[in-house]
Amino acid sequence: MENKDKIxxxxxxxxxxxxxxSSVVMANLRAKLGENVEAVRLGExxxxxxxxxxxxxxxxxxxxxxxxxxxxxxxxxxxxxxxxADNIENANIKMLVDHHRxxxxxxxxxxxxxxxxxxxxxTILYRLYNMNGVEIDKNxxxxxxxxxxxxxxxxxxxxxxxxxxxxxxALQKIAGIDVNEYGLEMLKAxxxxxxxxxxxxxxxxxxxxxSGDVKFKIAQINTVxxxxxxxxxxxxxxxxxxxxxxxxxxxxxxxxxDILNSNSELIALGKRTDIVEKTYKLENNRAFAEGMxxxxxxxxxxxxxxx
Amino acid sequence: MENKDKIxxxxxxxxxxxxxxSSVVMANLRAKLGENVEAVRLGExxxxxxxxxxxxxxxxxxxxxxxxxxxxxxxxxxxxxxxxADNIENANIKMLVDHHRxxxxxxxxxxxxxxxxxxxxxTILYRLYNMNGVEIDKNxxxxxxxxxxxxxxxxxxxxxxxxxxxxxxALQKIAGIDVNEYGLEMLKAxxxxxxxxxxxxxxxxxxxxxSGDVKFKIAQINTVxxxxxxxxxxxxxxxxxxxxxxxxxxxxxxxxxDILNSNSELIALGKRTDIVEKTYKLENNRAFAEGMxxxxxxxxxxxxxxx
Numbered sequence: 001m002e003n004k005d006k007i008x009x010x011x012x013x014x015x016x017x018x019x020x021x022s023s024v025v026m027a028n029l030r031a032k033l034g035e036n037v038e039a040v041r042l043g044e045x046x047x048x049x050x051x052x053x054x055x056x057x058x059x060x061x062x063x064x065x066x067x068x069x070x071x072x073x074x075x076x077x078x079x080x081x082x083x084x085a086d087n088i089e090n091a092n093i094k095m096l097v098d099h100h101r102x103x104x105x106x107x108x109x110x111x112x113x114x115x116x117x118x119x120x121x122x123t124i125l126y127r128l129y130n131m132n133g134v135e136i137d138k139n140x141x142x143x144x145x146x147x148x149x150x151x152x153x154x155x156x157x158x159x160x161x162x163x164x165x166x167x168x169x170a171l172q173k174i175a176g177i178d179v180n181e182y183g184l185e186m187l188k189a190x191x192x193x194x195x196x197x198x199x200x201x202x203x204x205x206x207x208x209x210x211s212g213d214v215k216f217k218i219a220q221i222n223t224v225x226x227x228x229x230x231x232x233x234x235x236x237x238x239x240x241x242x243x244x245x246x247x248x249x250x251x252x253x254x255x256x257x258d259i260l261n262s263n264s265e266l267i268a269l270g271k272r273t274d275i276v277e278k279t280y281k282l283e284n285n286r287a288f289a290e291g292m293x294x295x296x297x298x299x300x301x302x303x304x305x306x307x
Numbered sequence: 308m309e310n311k312d313k314i315x316x317x318x319x320x321x322x323x324x325x326x327x328x329s330s331v332v333m334a335n336l337r338a339k340l341g342e343n344v345e346a347v348r349l350g351e352x353x354x355x356x357x358x359x360x361x362x363x364x365x366x367x368x369x370x371x372x373x374x375x376x377x378x379x380x381x382x383x384x385x386x387x388x389x390x391x392a393d394n395i396e397n398a399n400i401k402m403l404v405d406h407h408r409x410x411x412x413x414x415x416x417x418x419x420x421x422x423x424x425x426x427x428x429x430t431i432l433y434r435l436y437n438m439n440g441v442e443i444d445k446n447x448x449x450x451x452x453x454x455x456x457x458x459x460x461x462x463x464x465x466x467x468x469x470x471x472x473x474x475x476x477a478l479q480k481i482a483g484i485d486v487n488e489y490g491l492e493m494l495k496a497x498x499x500x501x502x503x504x505x506x507x508x509x510x511x512x513x514x515x516x517x518s519g520d521v522k523f524k525i526a527q528i529n530t531v532x533x534x535x536x537x538x539x540x541x542x543x544x545x546x547x548x549x550x551x552x553x554x555x556x557x558x559x560x561x562x563x564x565d566i567l568n569s570n571s572e573l574i575a576l577g578k579r580t581d582i583v584e585k586t587y588k589l590e591n592n593r594a595f596a597e598g599m600x601x602x603x604x605x606x607x608x609x610x611x612x613x614x
Contacts, residue, residue: 102420103413108611110406110424110603117417131438296417304415 007037007094008071010064010085011121012078014206015041017049017150017186021143022076022121023061026097029125030074032134037074040064042085046204048190048222052146055186058139067091077121079105082208097124100296104210119157119164122147126167141174149183150190153222156262159297187259191223198232198239202254207295208247211304214272216251217243218303220295222259229256230265230286237285240269251275253303257293264292266299278306314344314401315378317371317392318428319385321513322348324356324457324493328450329383329428330368333404336432337381339441344381347371349392353511355497355529359453362493365446374398384428386412389515404431407603411517426464426471429454433474448481456490457497460529463569466604494566498530505539505546509561514602515554518611521579523558524550525610527602529566536563537572537593544592547576558582560610564600571599573606585613 009027011019020041027039039061045053053060067073067085074095081088081104095112096105099121116124122144129136136144148168152160155168172179193201206219223229229236240252251270258264267286268276279302280287292298316334318326327348334346346368352360360367374380374392381402388395388411402419403412406428423431429451436443443451455475459467462475479486500508513526530536536543547559558577565571574593575583586609587594599605 099417101414101417105412106410107408108608110408111422112424113409113420113422115418115420117419301415 005036006072007035007074008064008067009037009039009074009076010042010061011076012083012207013042013085014203015043015049016046016077016205017052017190018121018147019077020045020049020060021052021147021150022097022125024058025122025125025140025143025147026074026076027061028137028140029129029132029134033132046190047192048150048186049146051186051189052143055182056139056142058143076125079103079115080209081105082210097121097128099124101300116163118161119159120148120151122151123161123164123167126171127163136171136174138175141171142177145171145175145177145179145182146186149179149186153257153259153262153293154180154183154187156259157294157297159294187222188224191221191259193221193223193229198235199242201232201236202239202243202252206243209300209303212307214250214275214307215248216253216270216272216275216303217247217249218253218255218295218299220255220257220264220299222257224258224260226256226258226263226265233267233284233286236267237269240267244270251303253299255289255292255295255299259293262291262293264289264299266292275303275306312343313379314342314381315371315374316344316346316381316383317349317368318383319390319514320349320392321510322350322356323353323384323512324359324497325428325454326384327352327356327367328359328454328457329404329432331365332429332432332447332450332454333381333383334368335444335447336436336439336441340439353497354499355457355493356453358493358496359450362489363446363449365450383432386410386422387516388412389517404428404435406431408607423470424468426467427455427458429458430468430471430474433478434470443478443481445482448478449484452478452482452484452486452489453493456486456493460564460566460569460600461487461490461494463566464601464604466601494529495531498528498566500528500530500536505542506549508539508543509546509550509559513550516607516610519614521557521582521614522555523560523577523579523582523610524554524556525560525562525602525606527562527564527571527606529564531565531567533563533565533570533572540574540591540593543574544576547574551577558610560606562596562599562602562606566600569598569600571596571606573599582610582613 009023023039027037030037041061067087069090071091073091076097098115250272254267256265316330330346334344337344348368374394376397378398380398383404386405405422557579561574563572
């Protein structure tokens with residue numbers, strides 16, 4: 001019976017640090033406002049996120065096994081149904097907090113929806129805490145800060161806004177940590193890819209999109225050494241081609257992002273690589289993308305503009 | 308050149324008082340925040356709205372003749388593209404403030420979106436003024452208050468929330484008017500339908516929806532005497548059947564709402580009146596709907612639940 005009233009809070013599939021942290025942060029907020037909520041996740045924690053939760057000794061949310069018809073949900077850090085829980089179309093969406101384009105999202109009833117073009121969901125949640133007059137405790141501040149560091153690549157991504165920087169400054173004081181020192185440590189923890197199989201590498205942070213008739217995925221991994229990752233290019237391509245075949249994709253773009261120098265190497269495969277080639281000449285299926293670090297603000301618009 | 312940077316603010320087609328007032332109120336807010344904005348409207352003012360602007364001696368917005376490709380826009384009081392300006396899909400949507408279900412809406416970039424399940428867009432705008440620390444002047448308060456009175460039928464609609472009531476209480480003080488006295492006068496002004504043709508009656512406040520394969524419209528007019536309107540039933544049905552044919556609709560529901568007693572008489576026509584008949588037995592194409600006054604919260608869900 002308890003579950004009938006319970007509200008599940010989750011971010012997108014293949015969760016990143018913002019999706020996981022913002023689920024917990026939003027669940028804390030709604031709980032303090034008297035609601036019966038539980039943060040859950042739609043996939044495994046990546047190494048960066050694991051590092052953050054271990055660092056602050058916070059229990060990460062459990063995996064949601066199944067979303068029943070009519071479940072109450074709060075979506076954070078995403079809105080597109082293709083990136084959400086299976087059966088989301090039969091859920092009762094009560095609230096949404098996000099910072100992505102709006103597409104492939106609908107409700108049958110009016111809904112609380114706070115979407116802003118800022119770098120991170122955590123930044124919007126920071127405002128929602130203040131708006132509701134709810135105090136931000138040390139753990140909550142640490143998780144919000146981890147979200148912001150992750151999504152803005154320590155304020156270096158073009159998605160980073162003044163709002164993100166201001167929120168991080170205030171949160172740093174509550175959390176009592178040095179944001180640059182902790183941030184670099186956390187980002188580096190996410191670049192430890194050695195024990196991941198190539199199948200895991202290409203699905204770790206992959207998002208599916210639809211634009212026109214084109215069904216495509218953009219996956220992204222962070223590294224401190226692009227050549228280190230490219231040593232595995234053959235096997236990575238095998239893994240990508242398997243996903244393309246299994247999921248009937250037209251295009252797969254795999255971005256290997258150098259977090260220290262703010263560049264990416266793109267590997268593009270599928271029958272519609274011509275879309276990427278309108279901007280980048282592919283050699284050996286790949287191209288160096290100078291200054292490109294943001295899927296949302298750079299890679300995705302590049303693809304959709306070329307479709 | 309000026310128009311290239313300008314941001315147009317508008318509500319839905321067949322504008323009601325909330326759509327018109329909220330366009331002006333939102334344009335005032337953005338102007339005070341330093342933006343180059345203009346409130347425009349997507350249709351003629353109804354009598355209720357005209358009464359409000361005349362009463363406070365405020366200039367209503369001009370009709371938008373054409374929305375050029377790439378125009379900057381702020382949408383208020385709606386999100387569904389079918390209810391918005393022609394060519395909205397090629398506009399640059401910067402912001403959206405709304406209180407309806409979300410459907411048939413998408414952007415290519417992240418966007419400011421404030422949607423809340425409250426009775427009126429004006430109530431959300433009241434919060435946005437406070438959030439941005441912008442003072443609400445007397446005219447702005449009067450227009451917000453008119454929005455709230457209109458959408459909540461002077462707080463009697465089931466869509467009315469605590470937030471709407473609280474906003475109205477605060478705005479009443481700024482506007483310096485008696486909300487009940489002015490409110491009833493304004494609502495009554497909107498029920499003067501005598502000089503409208505039947506074609507005008509059925510399109511005055513009509514909204515189009517799509518659900519499953521069903522394309523339908525729900526129109527609503529306010530009255531203080533349902534029998535007065537029903538005297539024109541034959542000609543109203545003629546007008547509705549013309550719209551059904553011209554726009555290839557499956558269903559047209561025309562709600563005649565008694566604002567004094569909070570009931571509606573529904574006229575339903577089209578090849579899918581079976582949808583309405585799952586709830587109401589139609590006699591002579593119509594049915595009395597006890598306590599039904601809200602399209603959003605009562606009529607629309609009744610239709611979509613029955614599809």
